Amino acid sequence: MGFLCSACSWDIRVALIWVWSVIYVANASEKYISAVGDPGMKSPNVRIGLEAWNFCNEVGAEAPQMGSPRMADCADLYCPLISAIDLDFGMSMSRPQKQVGSSWMSTWLCIFDLYFSIPDVLLFFSLSLFFFLPPFSPHKLVDSVDGFLHDNGSKCEAHHKVEKSDNHLGAGDVFPVEGFYSHTDPDLFAVEKELYLGSLCEVHDSNSAEPWQFWMIMLKNGNFDKNTTLCPENGKKVSKIVTKRTFPCFGEGCMNQPLVYHNYSRVVSSGDENVSLTGEFYGTYDLDADLSKGPGKNSYFSVSWMKNMSSGSWIFSQKLTTSAKYPWLMLYLRSDATKGFNGGYHYNGRGIMNKLPESPNFTVKLTLDIKRGGGTNSQFYLLDIGSCWKNNGDPCDGDVLTDVTRYSEMIINPATTNWCRPNNLISCPPYHVSADGEIIYRNDTSRFPYSAYHLYCGPGNADYLEKPFDICDPYSNPQSQELVQILPHPEWAVHGYPAKKGDGWIGDSRTWELEVGALSSRLYFYQDPGTKPVKRVWTSINVGTEIYVSSKGETAEWTVSDFDVLVPEDTTDDGEGFF
Template sequence: VGQEAPGMGSPRGADCFDIQATDDEQGQPVYKVVHRVTDADNALRAGDPFPGTSANSTVTDTDRYAAAKELYLGDRCQVPDSPVPWQFWMVMLKNGNLDTTAAICPDNGRPARPFPQTSRFPCPGGTGCMNQPLVFHNRTALDDAGRWLRGGLFGTYELDATDLGRSDVSYYSVVWEKQIGPAGGAGWVFHHKLRTSAKYPWLMLYLRSDATRGFSGGYHYDTRGMTKIVPESPDFKVRLTLEVKQGGGPNSQFYLMDMGSCWKNDGAPCDGDTATDVTRYSEMIINPETPAWCQPGRRDQCPPWHTFRNGTRVHRDDTARFPYAAYHVYCSPGNARHAEQPTTYCDPYSNPQPQEILQIVPHPVWGEFGYPTAKGQGWIGDPRAWELDVGALSHALYFYQDPGTPPARRRWSSLDVGTEIYVSKKAEAEWTLSGFDILVPNKCVTSQGGTVSSCW
């Protein structure tokens, strides 16, 4: 968090509510929205006591307060369900600026030292480039006809902005809507917009389904979310419908599916030790302008191994059989002691702990998993409903482990869709996401006694 934005609450907020239904004089249903989270809840800042808690338990550290606020909001929003309660979808907005002279972000999970600014890490304007955004919230409400629920949030990183419509001002918005009543079975639709600016050229916006308990992708503290059963490779699929209206330019890494997990290099589950935990990410980028940096002459940009759906493994040195064009880039965790050389190590600053990233692009080898096989599939002018075998794919993908250690359980606590626009001035992206469902086989949900099965 660093510093909270002026006039804004700690950067965690929620919009959750109950729907009360009654009948009018003609016997037609009438609906009412009853909010569980107040504007005062969302405005809570570091140092404010959470309602219902002792003033002596106040948290003043901005980082710790944001984590505690997420748990507080989760309690306000929690819905009883089987096998466990759930809380909310997560809208994630991130600023890629890094002030290297401030040494705020850890270096592979350890305290960082300041160093001169480089072109790899933008910080236009210097001190203050890592600020939190302005956030404006339209609470979910019924339309005049009482049949559509709509809500949203929007804002900018330019703290002095007076006109959010200007093309040289960063901007983001997410609007959610759902029809209720007999015709309301289609679920929520999420409309997203993201625009970068000269001062904020590297921005990210995702809709995430995070685990309802424990660490979610990229976080080393307890979080809340929508995923009641954390899916595990290879036994799950993801359905979603995506329409990309604006792509965000050539540097927009638009993720049809981004999966996030965490395990140590010896295969053990993460425990919150940022020096030894490793965030594992893999993303399918569908922007047709995204190249395959993995090439026979740049094997440091490739994973050491590719595994086909039938289990056949091919090493990256096998230039006749390795599908180089299927990979945008691979980078090793910064704390990988036995990473196969040559390799590129991941950015050490953009996660609280070391990270490993494997980014793939449309290619025929991914077709067996339901993923796009050619550039342009699912892009602008080609809206699609997808059923992605994320479980089987995530089981086949390469992730680093120390030699001789037992394979990690690949449990994906975060699944999301959205874009990361990298260092682009005035780039704009717009997309609509709906029908986002994670499918887990029944055999992996319950046992005969109705309890969670041991396969988890």
């Protein structure tokens, strides 16, 4: 029989729970709502954060004159024409001026609801047909139903929530408001700075009881200096790194943070009178680079945002280039939870998901257009989902010795091969769950779908991993991690994922509707035998690439738009009970 699971009864329990999940999905309400504060990326206002991590998801040391590597661009599109019209009719003398965010009709109906009776409203609209109709044209007022503003001569402005002085705060600096605590430790300061920036960007809207902050851009440097002890080993502080694993590093200082430059959001207009915001973050890890002369042979990254004037969605245009000194770089656009331990964190973070998606009932929509792939070693993730729970199924609590980061990633680069093979079971999960709920063990060479998996690796703090096994890299997260990397395959196509290599790759832009909850409920994740199966709640959903140790400078370039996470309408979990 080969290698069998050391706890087969446990596997059967997991399988039965999976079957129950499928039945639950079939009988669940079909009405889904958005879990993100900016559904489909259609807000006319900008809410974007940026974070940069070293190899173990910390700061280590700040880049010269850059401050802590947490930044934000949060701006409201503001058009004073609304207030001018309000004043003309004596209705807003003591009321705050309106921000863009609702249609012209909604704006006026809200005012009438506050100030007038129903007969007054009817009389007013009757009179306006004769006297006031031109000024009340929707092309004169704010109309953001389609995700941008229609404007006809008004002077729109970008009202920024985050100043340059906020973005330049660094370790040891005092925050300008009370309630946030300074630290001289760069790692601890970055945690507090993210909370501070989140407070400046926070949005309270009527659609949710919970506020939200921003989409998150994440950068990560894959260099690891084994001569330092900056990174723990499976969460444990060590006095010396002893490992046979190899990592890129050009010498002292190779784990540095990047130089990040910022073109703050500004107002732009098109010929058809549409008005929107646009902006950009860009930079390099090469600290001696002069980007005024172009990237040259240096590492480079950029993320810019502008409106799609057809759909109203934000378009995030992203570019990542590796170099000889920085051959392993990562760039993602993240939809993170608004509180709690987001994927890769061991502290309280900020984000845009104010409802947490839970397997098996959630869907992710996005449009992805890959222009350049980043070479053969580019692990381009159509989707990367992350969360955190302990091996006994308990929620994470910040104890890095027992917490485990869990990831699943769909790699769509057709050059990525399946390391999981009949002659390399160490890179396969112990079993696969078919679409109809059948468990197929990895030693069943005639039925196990090896080509559906790139690799599986288990958490380094697990006590009962089934042999043969390989543990995930013990240094690249602040705690142990577990990783399930999957590839395009008919097994996943039933959930809307790519069925074969090349689907959705360069020249094949697609709008995806992915049943992520259903697929993720089928994946194997380790748990100690005899423990209660974990509630799989996901705190980070990301798209982007990890260019893994390129032999030469490689470039990936892509756009993301229409991003949304849909959960059942009765979802109430905001993460409070999960963490």
